[in-house]
Amino acid sequence: MTSHMSSLSAVNPAPANPMPVLLPFQLGARQRRFPTWRATLLHGCGIVGLGLVIAGTAHAQSGPGQLSAIGVIIKWFPLLMSGFLFNVLISLLSMALGTVAGLGLGLGAISHNTLLRQVAWGITQFFRNAPWLVLLFFAMFMIPFQFTIFGTTIPFPDWVKAVIGFALPVMANMSEIVRGAVKSLPSGQWEAAESLAFSRRQTMWMIILPQCVKRMIPPWMNLYTLVAMATVQASIVGVTEMLTLIAQVHAAEGGRPDLLAPLYGFAMLCFFIYCYPIELWTRRLERRFHLHQ
Amino acid sequence: MDLVAEWFRQLYDTTGINLTIVYDAYDRQRFISGVGMTIYLSVVSILISIVIGAIGAWAQGSPLRAVRAAVNGFVVVFRNTPPLVQIFFFYFGLGQILPRVENEDGMMVQIISNVQWAIISLSLFAGAYNVEIFRSGIEAVPRTTTEAAEALGYTRMGVYRHVLLPLALRICLPALNNNLVNLLKTTTLAYAIAVPEALYVSKQIWNDSQNVPVMMTVLLLLYTGLVGILVFIMHRWERALAIPGYGQGAAK
Numbered sequence: 311m312t313s314h315m316s317s318l319s320a321v322n323p324a325p326a327n328p329m330p331v332l333l334p335f336q337l338g339a340r341q342r343r344f345p346t347w348r349a350t351l352l353h354g355c356g357i358v359g360l361g362l363v364i365a366g367t368a369h370a371q372s373g374p375g376q377l378s379a380i381g382v383i384i385k386w387f388p389l390l391m392s393g394f395l396f397n398v399l400i401s402l403l404s405m406a407l408g409t410v411a412g413l414g415l416g417l418g419a420i421s422h423n424t425l426l427r428q429v430a431w432g433i434t435q436f437f438r439n440a441p442w443l444v445l446l447f448f449a450m451f452m453i454p455f456q457f458t459i460f461g462t463t464i465p466f467p468d469w470v471k472a473v474i475g476f477a478l479p480v481m482a483n484m485s486e487i488v489r490g491a492v493k494s495l496p497s498g499q500w501e502a503a504e505s506l507a508f509s510r511r512q513t514m515w516m517i518i519l520p521q522c523v524k525r526m527i528p529p530w531m532n533l534y535t536l537v538a539m540a541t542v543q544a545s546i547v548g549v550t551e552m553l554t555l556i557a558q559v560h561a562a563e564g565g566r567p568d569l570l571a572p573l574y575g576f577a578m579l580c581f582f583i584y585c586y587p588i589e590l591w592t593r594r595l596e597r598r599f600h601l602h603q
Numbered sequence: 604m605d606l607v608a609e610w611f612r613q614l615y616d617t618t619g620i621n622l623t624i625v626y627d628a629y630d631r632q633r634f635i636s637g638v639g640m641t642i643y644l645s646v647v648s649i650l651i652s653i654v655i656g657a658i659g660a661w662a663q664g665s666p667l668r669a670v671r672a673a674v675n676g677f678v679v680v681f682r683n684t685p686p687l688v689q690i691f692f693f694y695f696g697l698g699q700i701l702p703r704v705e706n707e708d709g710m711m712v713q714i715i716s717n718v719q720w721a722i723i724s725l726s727l728f729a730g731a732y733n734v735e736i737f738r739s740g741i742e743a744v745p746r747t748t749t750e751a752a753e754a755l756g757y758t759r760m761g762v763y764r765h766v767l768l769p770l771a772l773r774i775c776l777p778a779l780n781n782n783l784v785n786l787l788k789t790t791t792l793a794y795a796i797a798v799p800e801a802l803y804v805s806k807q808i809w810n811d812s813q814n815v816p817v818m819m820t821v822l823l824l825l826y827t828g829l830v831g832i833l834v835f836i837m838h839r840w841e842r843a844l845a846i847p848g849y850g851q852g853a854a855k
Binding site for chain 2: 435436439440441442443444447448451452532535539540541542543545546553567568570571572573574575577581582585586589
């Protein structure tokens with residue numbers, strides 16, 4: 311989605327200078343590899359806004375002898391952070407699993423074997439169109455809690471099943487990314503490789519895929535932020551992660567209703583701080599790759 | 604009808620495929636109301652989110668820096684926080700702070716019900732994406748088009764309503780399509796605040812009848828079907844609105 315947007319927005323950049331042709335060619339902006347953190351008004355607004363929600367509700371309603379919302383968050387900070395790190399771990403694992411599976415599925419979807427192609431296409435569409443939460447339930451209920459292979463029992467705790475549950479939609483989206491990237495390469499690449507007597511497999515692995523990596527990275531990072539934000543859904547199916555811990559912290563503090571907004575606000579803040587830099591970086595990469603193509 | 608029910612009862616006896624939603628009147632009624640709730644949530648949130656997107660994109664072109672910053676802040680925050688936490692924040696966080704009112708049964712209930720909170724948070728979530736989508740569409744309209752409209756005496760609002768938005772909408776329809784499909788899938792999150800939508804009632808049904816695999820399959824097929832219908836409608840709309848001379852075969 312984002313790749314589509316930025317490619318559109320790059321079509322018509324408003325000329326700042328009426329005669330840009332006369333300006334010297336500049337490389338500066340393109341050479342930066344990593345996003346520099348610029349605290350613009352915009353970032354300030356997001357962070358300050360969330361902070362205000364947290365602090366405002368806290369001070370308005372905390373009675374005598376009670377911890378303010380900020381006090382509660384500071385007190386439980388290590389626990390909440392361990393929950394958040396668990397979310398990050400789940401997202402990284404399911405991303406890794408989903409990427410590998412999706413790569414295979416995507417290559418299947420562009421195979422010359424009709425049967426393989428149609429099966430891969432069907433799987434991709436099915437898992438892409440199903441809601442993440444339903445797939446999570448699917449993984450939770452359909453995967454047994456342990457496997458026995460050659461006499462050894464491999465336990466499958468809930469969180470491993472959640473990782474698989476998140477990997478399913480990642481796999482389908484990754485498959486589409488791979489397919490889209492391969493399709494977006496000029497067909498001249500295939501023809502040139504063929505004329506140099508590369509086999510189809512060699513062409514794919516040595517010529518096509520290396521060029522696709524650059525095109526796949528921005529949507530892949532986009533997908534990662536989606537997974538990272540989806541991991542909180544694991545709390546619905548009983549995995550103890552950040553949202554579960556927030557509910558427990560809330561109960562431990564006596565279940566005061568005024569604490570809920572700051573606590574959930576804090577969760578939003580954590581994810582914002584984690585995901586927003588990734589989004590900024592993605593956009594920067596998109597812009598850079600777009601200029602080079 | 605009885606014949607159909609009888610056939611499905613027999614199916615259960617012979618194969619173990621227990622489709623209670625077909626032969627059991629109570630389950631059937633529950634399931635249909637759940638699907639209805641999912642459709643209701645989707646349609647209302649889609650409409651509100653499109654309105655939010657259009658207004659937000661318009662406000663992003665405002666000469667006032669504060670308005671632009673506010674819209675950008677809204678977009679950035681809602682795009683980069685988990686939708687489930689947003690729903691919890693609204694329903695548990697804000698819902699608890701708001702005063703309660705008495706309903707017709709004499710019970711104290713929240714002013715805004717869980718269904719309404721679900722609609723609000725889903726619309727804001729999808730609306731934030733829509734703002735970006737409409738903005739990209741507006742930016743893709745050639746600057747000269749706006750200038751021509753201004754030269755013809757259109758006001759800022761007039762340019763936006765009669766020239767920019769109609770063109771931008773056509774350009775950004777594929778991206779919008781994607782986002783609305785995503786919104787339809789996100790309605791399942793309303794499950795977490797006990798909105799009786801398709802996933803919620805399905806869970807009730809499989810808890811009662813112990814037919815998890817069957818209901819799971821039904822659920823996956825249901826959502827595939829709903830997404831299919833939405834995509835079909837959007838494609839029809841896309842074709843009807845296509846700008847002649849743009850894209851592949853759009854001029855047909």
